[in-house]
Amino acid sequence: MHKIDIDLVEMTLDVMKYTIDRISNVTPELGAPKKEEDLYKIIGETITPKGIGGEVAFKMFRDTLVKATVPIDHPRHLAFVPAAPTRAAIMFDLVTSASSIHGAYWMEGAGGIFCENQAMKWLVSLTGLPESAFGVFTSGGTAANLSALVAARGAWRKKDPTNNGVRALLMTSNGAHSSVQAMAKVMDADVVLIDCPDENLRGKVLQEAIDGLEEKDRKRLFAVVATGGTTNAGIIDELDSVAAVCEREDVWFHVDAAYGGGALAAPSVRHLFKGIEKADSITIDPHKWLFSPYDCGAVIYKDMEVAADAHSQKGAYLEIFKDEGAQGFNPSDYQIQLTRRLRGLPLWFSLAMHGTDKYRDAIERGIELAKIAEKKIQENELLEMVRPASLSVVLFRRKGWKAEDYRDWTYKNHKEGIALVTPTKWRGENGVETISRFCFINPDTTEEDIDIILETMK
Numbered sequence: 113m114h115k116i117d118i119d120l121v122e123m124t125l126d127v128m129k130y131t132i133d134r135i136s137n138v139t140p141e142l143g144a145p146k147k148e149e150d151l152y153k154i155i156g157e158t159i160t161p162k163g164i165g166g167e168v169a170f171k172m173f174r175d176t177l178v179k180a181t182v183p184i185d186h187p188r189h190l191a192f193v194p195a196a197p198t199r200a201a202i203m204f205d206l207v208t209s210a211s212s213i214h215g216a217y218w219m220e221g222a223g224g225i226f227c228e229n230q231a232m233k234w235l236v237s238l239t240g241l242p243e244s245a246f247g248v249f250t251s252g253g254t255a256a257n258l259s260a261l262v263a264a265r266g267a268w269r270k271k272d273p274t275n276n277g278v279r280a281l282l283m284t285s286n287g288a289h290s291s292v293q294a295m296a297k298v299m300d301a302d303v304v305l306i307d308c309p310d311e312n313l314r315g316k317v318l319q320e321a322i323d324g325l326e327e328k329d330r331k332r333l334f335a336v337v338a339t340g341g342t343t344n345a346g347i348i349d350e351l352d353s354v355a356a357v358c359e360r361e362d363v364w365f366h367v368d369a370a371y372g373g374g375a376l377a378a379p380s381v382r383h384l385f386k387g388i389e390k391a392d393s394i395t396i397d398p399h400k401w402l403f404s405p406y407d408c409g410a411v412i413y414k415d416m417e418v419a420a421d422a423h424s425q426k427g428a429y430l431e432i433f434k435d436e437g438a439q440g441f442n443p444s445d446y447q448i449q450l451t452r453r454l455r456g457l458p459l460w461f462s463l464a465m466h467g468t469d470k471y472r473d474a475i476e477r478g479i480e481l482a483k484i485a486e487k488k489i490q491e492n493e494l495l496e497m498v499r500p501a502s503l504s505v506v507l508f509r510r511k512g513w514k515a516e517d518y519r520d521w522t523y524k525n526h527k528e529g530i531a532l533v534t535p536t537k538w539r540g541e542n543g544v545e546t547i548s549r550f551c552f553i554n555p556d557t558t559e560e561d562i563d564i565i566l567e568t569m570k
């Protein structure tokens with residue numbers, strides 16, 4: 113399978129040509145999903161005893177299958193949380209694969225882990241956490257949140273062994289990402305969801321909620337999860353007052369900044385994160401607002417020892433990895449995964465190449481685009497803002513539209529290849545309302561792109 117023959121050379125050239133073309137194309141075709149049976153009709157069986165050949169398989173991908181996907185970096189893809197990986201990061205993702213290296217242990221991954229750690233050092237410096245803090249790259253925000261919460265629960269049980277075997281409970285707000293509740297389920301922990309009408313958790317409300325717990329539940333409380341930029345609205349919880357309550361109540365303070373974390377590098381909004389420097393752990397997704405290819409998350413801990421207590425794996429065959437000469441930083445000790453891709457490498461290379469100023473500017477541009485969109489919406493008599501733009505998220509309504517109108521508009525724009533903008537829900541004075549939402553990430557989105565989309569709302 114690995115012998116070099118003509119087929120392999122051609123396949124390699126095909127792949128390199130495609131890759132170069134794709135990363136040079138800043139407005140890729142806005143593909144759309146197809147039904148599985150329809151794809152099957154076109155493609156048929158691809159896994160056969162003899163193989164169908166690289167040329168045929170690649171052609172299927174290039175001409176059909178990739179067109180049934182949505183390129184997340186399209187400048188008018190403003191749905192969910194889009195992405196815009198840098199060319200340098202994408203190229204280095206290829207290099208990471210081509211190098212066949214892995215990043216569980218320093219013994220095998222030293223050079224790569226060194227690079228990851230340089231990028232991590234910058235990330236940690238953005239948080240303002242003390243010297244002792246550090247982190248590791250994960251597969252995404254979900255894995256980072258899970259890793260942090262498992263560490264939190266471990267610390268809670270270690271602190272008070274009578275908590276061993278006690279079902280743990282965490283508190284968060286309705287602005288929290290769905291993955292927080294999903295990961296609590298994985299951990300078999302309970303969640304108390306604090307209902308904040310404006311999706312903004314503050315210390316006062318948190319304190320009231322804690323005071324309102326029954327004594328047996330208060331004893332089960334091991335962590336509070338605040339959000340550093342809600343996915344829906346870009347709202348940053350009042351981290352400072354939440355931190356103060358966590359400190360007073362002696363519970364773990366986790367900040368989920370999977371989406372918003374990139375904005376720690378943006379001076380114009382950095383003050384909104386005041387209090388994040390008091391966190392016990394923080395989640396940041398470089399594959400969201402730090403221009404890394406999928407997938408790349410990060411979990412940062414104030415105290416790495418606590419994380420190691422929870423995650424370090426022991427096994428006879430793993431012992432040699434920790435032998436003399438291989439001593440160093442082992443990423444597998446601090447999150448849920450053992451064998452791992454060095455997923456921080458693309459971020460490292462891109463940061464090293466461009467410098468952190470470029471990152472700052474690209475993130476500021478996302479915030480600026482949200483302000484520009486806000487102004488255009490305010491000037492358009494058919495439209496109105498639902499709340500002020502926050503980070504790079506804009507929530508607005510088309511006067512007179514109902515949920516079906518937003519849905520039809522989304523489908524039409526997507527089908528015609530104009531844009532992907534999906535509606536969301538917001539609870540206001542008139543109850544829960546379907547509205548429109550932009551989330552800007554790609555710094556190459558232009559004012560004209562915004563105009564093109566708003567024009568379709570006439």
Ligand SMILES: *Cc1c(COP(=O)(O)O)cnc(C)c1O
Pocket residue numbers: 193251252253254255257288289291339341342343368369370371372397409
């Ligand atoms: C996206 C997101 C997550 C989940 O991260 P994945 O990388 O998709 O696993 C968690 N929390 C917040 C706030 C998010 O925006």
